Amino acid sequence: MDAAALWQRYQDWLYYHKGLEFYLDVSRMRFDDAFVAAMQPKFEKAFQDMAALEGGAIANPDENRMVGHYWLRNPDLAPTPQIKQDIVETIDKIESFVRKVHNGDIHPPSVPLFTDIISIGIGGSALGPQFVAEALAPDFPPLRIHFIDNSDPAGIDRILTKLKDRLGSTMVLSISKSGGTPEPRNGTIEVKTAYAAKNLDFSQYAVAITGVGSNLDKQARSEGWLATFPMEDWVGGRTSEMSAVGLLPAALQGIDIRAMLAGGKEMDDATRVPEIKNNPAALLALSWYFAGNGKGEKDMVVLPYKDSLLLFSRYLQQLVMESLGKEKDLKGNVVHQGIAVYGNKGSTDQHAYVQQLREGVPNFFATFIEVLEDRQGSSLEIEPGITSGDYLSGFLQGTRKALYENQRDSITLTIAEVNARTVGALIALYDRAVGLYGFLVNINAYHQPGVEAGKKAAAAILDLQQRVMQVLKHEPAPISLTHLAEKAGASDEIEAIYKILRHIAANRRGLVLQGNPSQPTSLTVSAN
Ligand SMILES: O=P(O)(O)OC[C@H]1O[C@](O)(CO)[C@@H](O)[C@@H]1O
Numbered sequence: 001m002d003a004a005a006l007w008q009r010y011q012d013w014l015y016y017h018k019g020l021e022f023y024l025d026v027s028r029m030r031f032d033d034a035f036v037a038a039m040q041p042k043f044e045k046a047f048q049d050m051a052a053l054e055g056g057a058i059a060n061p062d063e064n065r066m067v068g069h070y071w072l073r074n075p076d077l078a079p080t081p082q083i084k085q086d087i088v089e090t091i092d093k094i095e096s097f098v099r100k101v102h103n104g105d106i107h108p109p110s111v112p113l114f115t116d117i118i119s120i121g122i123g124g125s126a127l128g129p130q131f132v133a134e135a136l137a138p139d140f141p142p143l144r145i146h147f148i149d150n151s152d153p154a155g156i157d158r159i160l161t162k163l164k165d166r167l168g169s170t171m172v173l174s175i176s177k178s179g180g181t182p183e184p185r186n187g188t189i190e191v192k193t194a195y196a197a198k199n200l201d202f203s204q205y206a207v208a209i210t211g212v213g214s215n216l217d218k219q220a221r222s223e224g225w226l227a228t229f230p231m232e233d234w235v236g237g238r239t240s241e242m243s244a245v246g247l248l249p250a251a252l253q254g255i256d257i258r259a260m261l262a263g264g265k266e267m268d269d270a271t272r273v274p275e276i277k278n279n280p281a282a283l284l285a286l287s288w289y290f291a292g293n294g295k296g297e298k299d300m301v302v303l304p305y306k307d308s309l310l311l312f313s314r315y316l317q318q319l320v321m322e323s324l325g326k327e328k329d330l331k332g333n334v335v336h337q338g339i340a341v342y343g344n345k346g347s348t349d350q351h352a353y354v355q356q357l358r359e360g361v362p363n364f365f366a367t368f369i370e371v372l373e374d375r376q377g378s379s380l381e382i383e384p385g386i387t388s389g390d391y392l393s394g395f396l397q398g399t400r401k402a403l404y405e406n407q408r409d410s411i412t413l414t415i416a417e418v419n420a421r422t423v424g425a426l427i428a429l430y431d432r433a434v435g436l437y438g439f440l441v442n443i444n445a446y447h448q449p450g451v452e453a454g455k456k457a458a459a460a461i462l463d464l465q466q467r468v469m470q471v472l473k474h475e476p477a478p479i480s481l482t483h484l485a486e487k488a489g490a491s492d493e494i495e496a497i498y499k500i501l502r503h504i505a506a507n508r509r510g511l512v513l514q515g516n517p518s519q520p521t522s523l524t525v526s527a528n
Pocket of ligand 1: 122123124125175176177178179180181184236237238322448451
Protein backbone atom coordinates (compact mmCIF):
# COMPACT_ATOMS: atom_id res chain seq x y z
CA MET A 1 0.00 0.00 0.00
CA ASP A 2 1.51 3.37 -0.96
CA ALA A 3 1.63 6.37 1.37
CA ALA A 4 -1.55 7.96 -0.01
CA ALA A 5 -3.52 4.71 0.33
CA LEU A 6 -2.26 4.21 3.88
CA TRP A 7 -3.21 7.77 4.84
CA GLN A 8 -6.66 7.10 3.41
CA ARG A 9 -6.91 3.82 5.32
CA TYR A 10 -5.86 5.65 8.49
CA GLN A 11 -8.70 8.14 8.05
CA ASP A 12 -11.24 5.48 7.04
CA TRP A 13 -10.64 3.45 10.17
CA LEU A 14 -9.83 6.17 12.70
CA TYR A 15 -12.11 6.09 15.75
CA TYR A 16 -12.35 9.26 17.80
CA HIS A 17 -14.29 9.87 21.01
CA LYS A 18 -14.77 13.57 21.54
CA GLY A 19 -15.67 13.55 25.25
CA LEU A 20 -12.73 11.39 26.19
CA GLU A 21 -10.35 12.89 23.60
CA PHE A 22 -9.54 9.32 22.73
CA TYR A 23 -8.31 7.99 19.36
CA LEU A 24 -8.05 4.40 18.17
CA ASP A 25 -6.15 3.58 15.01
CA VAL A 26 -6.44 0.06 13.61
CA SER A 27 -5.29 1.03 10.11
CA ARG A 28 -2.03 -0.88 10.53
CA MET A 29 -3.87 -4.16 11.03
CA ARG A 30 -4.00 -5.60 7.54
CA PHE A 31 -7.58 -6.88 7.47
CA ASP A 32 -9.68 -6.18 4.40
CA ASP A 33 -13.37 -5.44 3.90
CA ALA A 34 -14.15 -9.08 3.16
CA PHE A 35 -12.79 -10.06 6.59
CA VAL A 36 -14.88 -7.41 8.31
CA ALA A 37 -18.00 -8.51 6.42
CA ALA A 38 -17.35 -12.14 7.34
CA MET A 39 -17.06 -11.15 11.01
CA GLN A 40 -20.29 -9.16 11.01
CA PRO A 41 -22.64 -12.02 12.01
CA LYS A 42 -20.31 -13.08 14.84
CA PHE A 43 -20.27 -9.51 16.12
CA GLU A 44 -24.04 -9.23 15.95
CA LYS A 45 -24.25 -12.23 18.23
CA ALA A 46 -21.48 -10.90 20.49
CA PHE A 47 -23.29 -7.56 20.87
CA GLN A 48 -26.47 -9.41 21.84
CA ASP A 49 -24.62 -11.63 24.29
CA MET A 50 -23.00 -8.56 25.81
CA ALA A 51 -26.38 -6.84 26.18
CA ALA A 52 -27.70 -9.93 27.95
CA LEU A 53 -24.66 -9.96 30.23
CA GLU A 54 -25.20 -6.33 31.16
CA GLY A 55 -28.86 -7.13 31.74
CA GLY A 56 -27.95 -9.63 34.44
CA ALA A 57 -27.82 -12.95 32.55
CA ILE A 58 -25.75 -15.74 34.08
CA ALA A 59 -22.78 -14.94 31.83
CA ASN A 60 -20.47 -17.13 33.89
CA PRO A 61 -22.39 -20.41 33.66
CA ASP A 62 -19.75 -22.63 35.29
CA GLU A 63 -19.91 -20.60 38.48
CA ASN A 64 -23.57 -19.72 38.03
CA ARG A 65 -22.75 -16.04 38.39
CA MET A 66 -23.81 -12.75 36.88
CA VAL A 67 -21.04 -10.55 35.54
CA GLY A 68 -21.63 -7.03 36.72
CA HIS A 69 -18.52 -4.88 36.57
CA TYR A 70 -20.27 -2.50 34.15
CA TRP A 71 -22.86 -1.70 36.83
CA LEU A 72 -20.11 -0.37 39.09
CA ARG A 73 -19.65 2.52 36.68
CA ASN A 74 -23.35 3.02 36.13
CA PRO A 75 -25.47 1.69 39.01
CA ASP A 76 -28.65 2.56 37.07
CA LEU A 77 -27.87 -0.45 34.88
CA ALA A 78 -27.93 -2.89 37.80
CA PRO A 79 -30.54 -5.59 37.29
CA THR A 80 -32.13 -5.21 40.74
CA PRO A 81 -32.76 -2.22 43.06
CA GLN A 82 -30.82 -4.03 45.79
CA ILE A 83 -27.68 -4.32 43.65
CA LYS A 84 -27.96 -0.67 42.67
CA GLN A 85 -28.28 0.34 46.30
CA ASP A 86 -25.32 -1.84 47.31
CA ILE A 87 -23.08 -0.19 44.70
CA VAL A 88 -24.11 3.35 45.64
CA GLU A 89 -23.76 2.66 49.36
CA THR A 90 -20.32 1.13 48.97
CA ILE A 91 -19.00 4.15 47.07
CA ASP A 92 -20.51 6.49 49.69
CA LYS A 93 -19.01 4.40 52.47
CA ILE A 94 -15.58 4.51 50.81
CA GLU A 95 -15.74 8.28 50.43
CA SER A 96 -16.89 8.85 53.97
CA PHE A 97 -14.21 6.51 55.36
CA VAL A 98 -11.49 8.17 53.29
CA ARG A 99 -12.59 11.66 54.32
CA LYS A 100 -12.32 10.66 57.96
CA VAL A 101 -8.91 9.07 57.43
CA HIS A 102 -7.61 12.15 55.64
CA ASN A 103 -8.88 14.60 58.24
CA GLY A 104 -7.81 12.44 61.17
CA ASP A 105 -11.26 11.52 62.49
CA ILE A 106 -10.14 7.96 61.91
CA HIS A 107 -6.55 7.67 63.05
CA PRO A 108 -4.12 5.14 64.47
CA PRO A 109 -4.18 4.65 68.27
CA SER A 110 -1.31 6.91 69.22
CA VAL A 111 -0.69 9.26 66.27
CA PRO A 112 -3.01 11.77 64.62
CA LEU A 113 -2.84 10.54 60.99
CA PHE A 114 -2.26 7.46 58.90
CA THR A 115 0.77 7.96 56.64
CA ASP A 116 1.06 4.68 54.73
CA ILE A 117 -0.87 1.70 53.48
CA ILE A 118 0.20 -1.92 53.16
CA SER A 119 -2.09 -3.45 50.58
CA ILE A 120 -2.15 -7.25 50.73
CA GLY A 121 -3.74 -9.10 47.82
CA ILE A 122 -2.88 -11.04 44.68
CA GLY A 123 -4.08 -11.25 41.07
CA GLY A 124 -7.10 -9.03 40.57
CA SER A 125 -6.81 -7.94 44.19
CA ALA A 126 -3.41 -6.37 43.44
CA LEU A 127 -2.88 -5.71 39.75
CA GLY A 128 -5.55 -3.04 39.34
CA PRO A 129 -4.56 -1.15 42.50
CA GLN A 130 -0.89 -1.38 41.49
CA PHE A 131 -1.55 -0.11 37.96
CA VAL A 132 -3.71 2.74 39.18
CA ALA A 133 -1.26 3.75 41.92
CA GLU A 134 1.59 3.88 39.42
CA ALA A 135 -0.49 5.79 36.88
CA LEU A 136 -2.30 8.25 39.11
CA ALA A 137 -1.00 8.60 42.65
CA PRO A 138 0.27 12.11 43.34
CA ASP A 139 3.98 12.47 44.06
CA PHE A 140 3.17 13.32 47.67
CA PRO A 141 0.02 11.35 48.42
CA PRO A 142 -1.84 11.68 51.72
CA LEU A 143 -1.10 7.98 52.27
CA ARG A 144 1.74 6.20 50.49
CA ILE A 145 0.92 2.66 49.31
CA HIS A 146 3.10 -0.47 49.47
CA PHE A 147 2.07 -3.85 48.09
CA ILE A 148 2.47 -7.38 49.37
CA ASP A 149 1.30 -9.50 46.44
CA ASN A 150 3.05 -12.78 47.04
CA SER A 151 3.90 -15.43 49.62
CA ASP A 152 7.58 -14.49 49.40
CA PRO A 153 9.00 -14.01 52.91
CA ALA A 154 11.82 -11.80 51.64
CA GLY A 155 9.35 -9.63 49.76
CA ILE A 156 7.25 -9.25 52.90
CA ASP A 157 10.37 -8.41 54.95
CA ARG A 158 11.37 -5.75 52.47
CA ILE A 159 8.09 -3.89 52.97
CA LEU A 160 8.09 -4.32 56.73
CA THR A 161 11.69 -3.15 57.00
CA LYS A 162 10.97 -0.12 54.88
CA LEU A 163 8.06 0.74 57.16
CA LYS A 164 9.63 -0.22 60.46
CA ASP A 165 9.52 3.28 61.91
CA ARG A 166 6.09 4.04 60.47
CA LEU A 167 4.21 0.82 61.20
CA GLY A 168 2.33 2.68 63.93
CA SER A 169 0.82 4.96 61.28
CA THR A 170 0.33 2.35 58.55
CA MET A 171 -3.10 1.09 57.59
CA VAL A 172 -3.33 -2.50 56.32
CA LEU A 173 -5.75 -3.40 53.55
CA SER A 174 -6.31 -7.13 53.29
CA ILE A 175 -7.96 -7.71 49.92
CA SER A 176 -9.33 -11.05 48.80
CA LYS A 177 -12.65 -11.76 47.16
CA SER A 178 -12.72 -15.36 48.29
CA GLY A 179 -11.11 -14.49 51.59
CA GLY A 180 -9.26 -17.79 51.46
CA THR A 181 -6.46 -17.34 48.92
CA PRO A 182 -3.26 -18.57 50.61
CA GLU A 183 -0.94 -15.73 49.52
CA PRO A 184 -2.94 -12.84 51.03
CA ARG A 185 -3.83 -14.98 54.03
CA ASN A 186 -0.12 -15.62 54.65
CA GLY A 187 0.72 -11.96 54.12
CA THR A 188 -1.97 -10.90 56.57
CA ILE A 189 -0.72 -13.33 59.24
CA GLU A 190 2.87 -12.14 58.76
CA VAL A 191 1.93 -8.47 58.93
CA LYS A 192 -0.34 -9.02 61.91
CA THR A 193 2.55 -10.72 63.70
CA ALA A 194 4.84 -7.78 62.90
CA TYR A 195 2.31 -5.41 64.47
CA ALA A 196 2.06 -7.60 67.56
CA ALA A 197 5.86 -7.59 67.87
CA LYS A 198 5.68 -3.82 68.14
CA ASN A 199 2.81 -4.00 70.63
CA LEU A 200 0.44 -2.49 68.09
CA ASP A 201 -3.18 -3.62 68.13
CA PHE A 202 -3.57 -4.88 64.54
CA SER A 203 -7.34 -4.55 64.58
CA GLN A 204 -6.97 -0.76 64.88
CA TYR A 205 -5.05 -0.68 61.60
CA ALA A 206 -6.66 -3.42 59.54
CA VAL A 207 -9.33 -3.12 56.87
CA ALA A 208 -10.78 -6.02 54.91
CA ILE A 209 -12.13 -5.92 51.36
CA THR A 210 -13.72 -9.27 50.75
CA GLY A 211 -16.83 -11.26 49.94
CA VAL A 212 -19.50 -11.07 52.61
CA GLY A 213 -19.29 -14.17 54.80
CA SER A 214 -15.80 -15.20 53.65
CA ASN A 215 -13.20 -16.37 56.18
CA LEU A 216 -11.50 -12.99 55.95
CA ASP A 217 -14.81 -11.22 56.53
CA LYS A 218 -15.46 -13.39 59.59
CA GLN A 219 -11.97 -12.73 60.94
CA ALA A 220 -12.30 -8.97 60.43
CA ARG A 221 -15.65 -8.89 62.20
CA SER A 222 -14.69 -11.14 65.07
CA GLU A 223 -11.44 -9.23 65.71
CA GLY A 224 -13.17 -5.85 65.34
CA TRP A 225 -11.09 -4.49 62.46
CA LEU A 226 -11.24 -0.81 61.60
CA ALA A 227 -13.60 -1.41 58.67
CA THR A 228 -14.76 -3.95 56.11
CA PHE A 229 -15.85 -3.28 52.55
CA PRO A 230 -17.70 -5.79 50.40
CA MET A 231 -16.54 -7.44 47.24
CA GLU A 232 -19.62 -8.47 45.37
CA ASP A 233 -20.19 -11.98 44.08
CA TRP A 234 -20.88 -10.65 40.58
CA VAL A 235 -17.52 -8.87 40.26
CA GLY A 236 -14.61 -11.02 39.13
CA GLY A 237 -11.13 -10.38 40.54
CA ARG A 238 -9.66 -9.20 37.25
CA THR A 239 -12.50 -6.77 36.63
CA SER A 240 -12.65 -5.45 40.18
CA GLU A 241 -10.64 -2.23 39.88
CA MET A 242 -13.77 -0.11 40.07
CA SER A 243 -15.20 -1.98 43.04
CA ALA A 244 -14.00 -1.35 46.60
CA VAL A 245 -10.88 -3.36 45.67
CA GLY A 246 -9.56 -0.53 43.52
CA LEU A 247 -11.56 2.44 44.72
CA LEU A 248 -10.60 2.33 48.39
CA PRO A 249 -6.81 2.26 47.91
CA ALA A 250 -7.08 4.82 45.11
CA ALA A 251 -9.17 7.23 47.19
CA LEU A 252 -6.85 6.85 50.18
CA GLN A 253 -3.99 7.96 47.94
CA GLY A 254 -5.93 11.06 46.91
CA ILE A 255 -6.95 9.78 43.45
CA ASP A 256 -10.23 11.12 42.09
CA ILE A 257 -12.33 7.95 42.05
CA ARG A 258 -15.47 9.71 40.80
CA ALA A 259 -13.49 10.78 37.71
CA MET A 260 -12.23 7.24 37.24
CA LEU A 261 -15.78 5.90 37.41
CA ALA A 262 -17.00 8.63 35.05
CA GLY A 263 -14.30 7.81 32.50
CA GLY A 264 -15.23 4.15 32.75
CA LYS A 265 -18.90 4.94 32.26
CA GLU A 266 -18.23 7.13 29.25
CA MET A 267 -16.18 4.38 27.66
CA ASP A 268 -18.85 1.80 28.54
CA ASP A 269 -21.40 3.93 26.72
CA ALA A 270 -19.10 4.16 23.69
CA THR A 271 -18.42 0.44 23.64
CA ARG A 272 -22.08 -0.49 23.89
CA VAL A 273 -22.71 0.78 20.34
CA PRO A 274 -23.55 -2.30 18.23
CA GLU A 275 -21.52 -1.26 15.18
CA ILE A 276 -17.99 -2.48 14.71
CA LYS A 277 -16.64 0.72 13.20
CA ASN A 278 -18.17 2.96 15.84
CA ASN A 279 -17.21 0.90 18.82
CA PRO A 280 -13.56 1.00 19.95
CA ALA A 281 -13.80 -2.25 21.92
CA ALA A 282 -15.24 -4.01 18.89
CA LEU A 283 -12.40 -2.62 16.78
CA LEU A 284 -9.92 -4.05 19.26
CA ALA A 285 -11.65 -7.43 19.34
CA LEU A 286 -11.82 -7.46 15.54
CA SER A 287 -8.10 -6.71 15.32
CA TRP A 288 -7.21 -9.39 17.86
CA TYR A 289 -9.31 -11.91 15.98
CA PHE A 290 -7.70 -10.95 12.70
CA ALA A 291 -4.16 -11.04 14.11
CA GLY A 292 -4.47 -14.44 15.70
CA ASN A 293 -6.93 -16.05 13.31
CA GLY A 294 -9.45 -16.28 16.15
CA LYS A 295 -7.09 -18.74 17.85
CA GLY A 296 -4.61 -16.49 19.60
CA GLU A 297 -1.88 -17.34 17.12
CA LYS A 298 -0.24 -14.00 17.72
CA ASP A 299 0.81 -12.44 21.01
CA MET A 300 -0.30 -8.98 22.08
CA VAL A 301 2.66 -6.72 22.83
CA VAL A 302 1.51 -3.70 24.80
CA LEU A 303 3.76 -0.66 24.58
CA PRO A 304 2.63 2.43 26.45
CA TYR A 305 4.91 5.36 25.66
CA LYS A 306 4.49 6.86 29.10
CA ASP A 307 6.26 5.81 32.27
CA SER A 308 3.18 6.14 34.44
CA LEU A 309 1.40 3.47 32.34
CA LEU A 310 4.17 0.95 32.92
CA LEU A 311 1.95 -1.49 34.77
CA PHE A 312 -0.85 -1.47 32.22
CA SER A 313 0.60 -4.42 30.32
CA ARG A 314 0.89 -6.41 33.55
CA TYR A 315 -2.68 -5.53 34.42
CA LEU A 316 -3.83 -6.57 30.93
CA GLN A 317 -1.88 -9.79 31.17
CA GLN A 318 -4.25 -11.09 33.83
CA LEU A 319 -7.35 -9.52 32.31
CA VAL A 320 -6.74 -11.00 28.88
CA MET A 321 -4.99 -14.26 29.67
CA GLU A 322 -7.09 -15.36 32.65
CA SER A 323 -10.24 -14.44 30.76
CA LEU A 324 -9.43 -15.86 27.33
CA GLY A 325 -6.98 -18.65 28.11
CA LYS A 326 -9.41 -21.56 28.18
CA GLU A 327 -9.21 -25.23 27.28
CA LYS A 328 -12.85 -25.62 26.32
CA ASP A 329 -15.47 -23.51 24.60
CA LEU A 330 -19.00 -23.08 25.90
CA LYS A 331 -20.07 -26.25 24.09
CA GLY A 332 -17.35 -28.30 25.75
CA ASN A 333 -15.13 -28.60 22.66
CA VAL A 334 -11.41 -28.53 23.33
CA VAL A 335 -10.21 -25.25 21.80
CA HIS A 336 -7.17 -24.11 23.80
CA GLN A 337 -7.99 -20.45 23.40
CA GLY A 338 -6.09 -17.42 24.63
CA ILE A 339 -3.92 -14.49 23.66
CA ALA A 340 -0.51 -14.06 25.26
CA VAL A 341 0.17 -10.53 26.51
CA TYR A 342 3.46 -8.90 27.39
CA GLY A 343 5.17 -5.55 27.27
CA ASN A 344 6.57 -2.83 29.49
CA LYS A 345 6.91 0.61 27.98
CA GLY A 346 8.30 2.48 25.05
CA SER A 347 10.79 3.64 24.18
CA THR A 348 12.57 1.65 26.91
CA ASP A 349 11.65 -1.66 25.28
CA GLN A 350 13.18 -0.42 22.03
CA HIS A 351 16.49 -1.22 23.66
CA ALA A 352 15.40 -4.61 24.95
CA TYR A 353 13.28 -6.76 22.65
CA VAL A 354 12.12 -4.59 19.78
CA GLN A 355 15.00 -6.02 17.73
CA GLN A 356 13.17 -9.36 17.74
CA LEU A 357 9.83 -7.70 17.02
CA ARG A 358 11.24 -6.01 13.94
CA GLU A 359 13.24 -8.89 12.54
CA GLY A 360 12.62 -12.07 14.46
CA VAL A 361 9.75 -14.51 14.71
CA PRO A 362 6.60 -12.68 13.51
CA ASN A 363 4.31 -14.10 16.19
CA PHE A 364 2.81 -10.90 17.62
CA PHE A 365 0.96 -7.71 16.97
CA ALA A 366 1.77 -4.53 18.86
CA THR A 367 -0.47 -2.12 20.70
CA PHE A 368 1.07 1.32 21.03
CA ILE A 369 -0.36 3.63 23.64
CA GLU A 370 0.34 7.26 22.98
CA VAL A 371 -0.21 10.14 25.40
CA LEU A 372 -0.32 13.54 23.75
CA GLU A 373 0.57 15.62 26.79
CA ASP A 374 4.29 15.31 27.47
CA ARG A 375 4.31 16.82 30.94
CA GLN A 376 2.56 19.45 32.99
CA GLY A 377 4.27 22.70 32.16
CA SER A 378 6.61 23.55 29.35
CA SER A 379 9.50 21.49 28.08
CA LEU A 380 13.13 22.27 27.65
CA GLU A 381 14.57 22.11 24.14
CA ILE A 382 17.16 19.37 24.05
CA GLU A 383 18.18 20.48 20.57
CA PRO A 384 16.89 23.51 18.73
CA GLY A 385 13.11 23.02 18.42
CA ILE A 386 13.18 19.47 19.83
CA THR A 387 12.15 18.28 23.31
CA SER A 388 12.48 14.93 25.10
CA GLY A 389 8.77 14.45 24.46
CA ASP A 390 9.36 14.94 20.73
CA TYR A 391 11.89 12.15 20.90
CA LEU A 392 9.41 9.87 22.68
CA SER A 393 6.74 10.68 20.12
CA GLY A 394 9.18 10.17 17.28
CA PHE A 395 10.28 6.82 18.68
CA LEU A 396 6.67 5.66 18.77
CA GLN A 397 6.02 6.68 15.17
CA GLY A 398 9.34 5.27 14.06
CA THR A 399 8.78 1.87 15.68
CA ARG A 400 5.23 1.65 14.33
CA LYS A 401 6.50 2.41 10.82
CA ALA A 402 9.49 0.10 11.01
CA LEU A 403 7.28 -2.77 12.18
CA TYR A 404 4.68 -2.17 9.52
CA GLU A 405 7.28 -2.09 6.76
CA ASN A 406 8.31 -5.55 7.87
CA GLN A 407 4.74 -6.94 7.88
CA ARG A 408 4.27 -6.55 11.64
CA ASP A 409 0.83 -5.17 12.41
CA SER A 410 -0.05 -2.73 15.15
CA ILE A 411 -2.86 -0.86 16.83
CA THR A 412 -2.36 2.64 18.23
CA LEU A 413 -4.42 4.05 21.03
CA THR A 414 -4.07 7.73 21.83
CA ILE A 415 -5.21 9.67 24.89
CA ALA A 416 -4.72 13.35 25.62
CA GLU A 417 -3.25 12.84 29.06
CA VAL A 418 -3.01 10.28 31.85
CA ASN A 419 -5.62 11.20 34.44
CA ALA A 420 -8.28 9.43 36.48
CA ARG A 421 -10.84 9.76 33.70
CA THR A 422 -8.64 8.36 30.93
CA VAL A 423 -7.37 5.55 33.13
CA GLY A 424 -10.97 4.63 33.97
CA ALA A 425 -11.73 4.70 30.25
CA LEU A 426 -8.77 2.44 29.39
CA ILE A 427 -9.86 -0.11 31.98
CA ALA A 428 -13.42 -0.09 30.65
CA LEU A 429 -12.24 -0.33 27.05
CA TYR A 430 -10.31 -3.52 27.68
CA ASP A 431 -13.03 -5.00 29.92
CA ARG A 432 -15.38 -4.73 26.97
CA ALA A 433 -12.89 -5.83 24.29
CA VAL A 434 -12.08 -8.97 26.27
CA GLY A 435 -15.78 -9.66 26.82
CA LEU A 436 -16.61 -9.25 23.14
CA TYR A 437 -13.66 -11.38 22.06
CA GLY A 438 -14.75 -14.09 24.51
CA PHE A 439 -18.17 -14.14 22.86
CA LEU A 440 -16.60 -14.17 19.37
CA VAL A 441 -14.67 -17.31 20.18
CA ASN A 442 -17.49 -18.70 22.31
CA ILE A 443 -15.70 -19.20 25.61
CA ASN A 444 -16.56 -18.35 29.21
CA ALA A 445 -14.32 -15.34 29.85
CA TYR A 446 -15.30 -15.07 33.50
CA HIS A 447 -14.07 -18.20 35.22
CA GLN A 448 -10.55 -19.54 35.80
CA PRO A 449 -10.71 -23.32 36.23
CA GLY A 450 -7.06 -23.72 35.25
CA VAL A 451 -5.88 -21.79 38.27
CA GLU A 452 -7.66 -24.21 40.58
CA ALA A 453 -5.56 -27.14 39.35
CA GLY A 454 -2.33 -25.41 40.45
CA LYS A 455 -3.85 -24.38 43.77
CA LYS A 456 -4.96 -27.96 44.51
CA ALA A 457 -1.57 -29.39 43.55
CA ALA A 458 0.16 -26.87 45.85
CA ALA A 459 -2.16 -27.81 48.72
CA ALA A 460 -1.28 -31.48 48.13
CA ILE A 461 2.44 -30.66 48.39
CA LEU A 462 1.92 -28.89 51.73
CA ASP A 463 -0.06 -31.86 52.97
CA LEU A 464 2.74 -34.17 51.86
CA GLN A 465 5.23 -31.97 53.74
CA GLN A 466 3.25 -32.42 56.96
CA ARG A 467 3.14 -36.21 56.50
CA VAL A 468 6.84 -36.47 55.73
CA MET A 469 7.80 -34.31 58.72
CA GLN A 470 5.61 -36.44 60.93
CA VAL A 471 7.47 -39.58 59.82
CA LEU A 472 10.86 -37.93 60.24
CA LYS A 473 10.09 -36.84 63.78
CA HIS A 474 10.01 -40.47 64.83
CA GLU A 475 13.05 -41.63 62.88
CA PRO A 476 15.98 -42.30 65.23
CA ALA A 477 18.65 -42.36 62.48
CA PRO A 478 19.24 -40.84 59.02
CA ILE A 479 16.94 -42.38 56.43
CA SER A 480 17.12 -42.62 52.63
CA LEU A 481 14.62 -40.71 50.53
CA THR A 482 13.19 -43.93 49.12
CA HIS A 483 12.63 -45.35 52.54
CA LEU A 484 11.14 -42.11 53.81
CA ALA A 485 8.75 -41.90 50.86
CA GLU A 486 7.61 -45.49 51.54
CA LYS A 487 7.01 -44.75 55.20
CA ALA A 488 5.01 -41.64 54.32
CA GLY A 489 2.89 -43.77 51.95
CA ALA A 490 4.04 -41.64 49.03
CA SER A 491 6.53 -43.69 47.00
CA ASP A 492 5.40 -42.12 43.76
CA GLU A 493 6.02 -38.65 45.20
CA ILE A 494 9.72 -39.07 45.82
CA GLU A 495 10.76 -36.12 43.66
CA ALA A 496 8.34 -33.84 45.48
CA ILE A 497 9.61 -35.14 48.83
CA TYR A 498 13.21 -34.48 47.80
CA LYS A 499 12.33 -30.88 46.88
CA ILE A 500 10.42 -30.33 50.12
CA LEU A 501 13.38 -31.59 52.18
CA ARG A 502 15.93 -29.58 50.22
CA HIS A 503 13.88 -26.44 50.82
CA ILE A 504 13.47 -27.05 54.54
CA ALA A 505 17.15 -27.92 54.98
CA ALA A 506 18.22 -24.77 53.10
CA ASN A 507 16.20 -22.74 55.57
CA ARG A 508 17.88 -24.41 58.55
CA ARG A 509 14.64 -25.65 60.00
CA GLY A 510 15.90 -28.70 61.79
CA LEU A 511 16.69 -31.06 58.92
CA VAL A 512 20.04 -32.38 57.82
CA LEU A 513 20.55 -33.75 54.31
CA GLN A 514 23.71 -35.72 53.78
CA GLY A 515 25.18 -37.18 50.62
CA ASN A 516 25.99 -35.95 47.16
CA PRO A 517 23.65 -33.10 46.10
CA SER A 518 24.20 -33.93 42.43
CA GLN A 519 22.87 -37.45 43.06
CA PRO A 520 19.66 -37.12 45.04
CA THR A 521 19.31 -40.89 45.49
CA SER A 522 22.49 -40.87 47.57
CA LEU A 523 20.95 -38.52 50.14
CA THR A 524 19.87 -39.39 53.63
CA VAL A 525 17.86 -37.14 55.86
CA SER A 526 17.45 -36.74 59.58
CA ALA A 527 15.61 -34.39 61.87
CA ASN A 528 17.69 -32.82 64.59
O1 LIG B 1 -9.29 -12.04 45.48
P1 LIG B 1 -8.96 -13.49 45.69
O2 LIG B 1 -10.17 -14.32 45.94
O3 LIG B 1 -7.93 -13.65 46.78
O4 LIG B 1 -8.33 -14.04 44.36
C1 LIG B 1 -7.16 -13.51 43.81
C2 LIG B 1 -6.96 -13.96 42.41
O5 LIG B 1 -6.95 -15.38 42.34
C3 LIG B 1 -7.68 -15.81 41.20
O6 LIG B 1 -8.89 -16.31 41.64
C4 LIG B 1 -6.98 -16.90 40.48
O7 LIG B 1 -5.69 -16.53 40.13
C5 LIG B 1 -7.85 -14.56 40.38
O8 LIG B 1 -8.90 -14.65 39.49
C6 LIG B 1 -8.05 -13.55 41.45
O9 LIG B 1 -7.90 -12.26 40.97
